[in-house]
Amino acid sequence: xxxxxxxxxxxxxxxxxxxxxxxxxxxxxxxxxxxxxxxxxxxxxxxxxxxxxxxxxxxxxxxxxxxxxxxxxxxxxxxxxxxxxxxxxxxxxxxxxxxxxxxxxxxxxxxxxxxxxxxxxxxxxxxxxxxxxxxxxxxxxxxxxxxxxxxxxxxxxxxxxxxxxxxxxxx
Numbered sequence: 001x002x003x004x005x006x007x008x009x010x011x012x013x014x015x016x017x018x019x020x021x022x023x024x025x026x027x028x029x030x031x032x033x034x035x036x037x038x039x040x041x042x043x044x045x046x047x048x049x050x051x052x053x054x055x056x057x058x059x060x061x062x063x064x065x066x067x068x069x070x071x072x073x074x075x076x077x078x079x080x081x082x083x084x085x086x087x088x089x090x091x092x093x094x095x096x097x098x099x100x101x102x103x104x105x106x107x108x109x110x111x112x113x114x115x116x117x118x119x120x121x122x123x124x125x126x127x128x129x130x131x132x133x134x135x136x137x138x139x140x141x142x143x144x145x146x147x148x149x150x151x152x153x154x155x156x157x158x159x160x161x162x163x164x165x166x167x168x169x170x171x
Contacts, residue, residue: 009068009097011104014047014058021067022047022058022085029087033125034150043085047072056081057108061088061097068092071101073108079115083157086128098128102135106157117157122150129153136160 014022023044030036036044043050051058054075061069069088073081083105088097109117119137121128132155142154 008064009095009100010062011100012060012062014052014060016048018058018060018067019047021060022070022072025067025070025087025089026085028089032090034122037149039147043072043074050074055112057105057112058085059101059104059108061101063092063095063097069097069101071105073105073112073114073117079113081109081112081114081117083109083117083119098131099135102131106135109157119155119157120146120148120151121153121155123152129155 012018026040026044027036030040047058051072051074056075057073059071059073060067069086069092071086072084074084075081083102086098086101086105088101106117118140119132121132123129135157136159137155137157140154140156146154
């Protein structure tokens with residue numbers, strides 16, 4: 001596949017018919033880098049009740065109408081959202097789809113009146129960490145233990161108008 005951003009990429013919201021794509025895209029990623037944890041299996045098995053029904057959002061990147069990437073905004077109450085379950089199928093990595101999804105998720109976060117956006121990741125995922133830093137996420141102290149055994153990184157989104165002195169950078 002050509003390694004350039006394809007003009008046929010579009011981002012769409014969740015519909016029940018996309019539940020299998022959400023599961024399959026995430027399983028591909030999780031099984032390649034880590035293991036499927038109990039919390040993953042619960043969310044991927046029923047994204048409607050674990051994300052959508054609680055005020056969250058799931059977005060999909062489609063290439064020529066085929067879902068090739070996904071990301072979720074999981075609501076944690078009072079304007080707090082977790083950026084989670086971001087995955088792009090291996091054959092489409094390097095096309096800018098992750099950045100497209102991340103930007104769409106941040107726009108959605110703002111559109112729903114979100115106040116805090118955070119993510120959890122792993123220090124071995126350097127391309128993802130660089131992307132998050134490029135798009136306004138910064139490392140901050142973890143406020144509570146993680147639900148994920150694999151998580152050793154905690155980042156929070158800082159809108160561009162927040163001075164960088166208040167948003168520490170590091171990998």
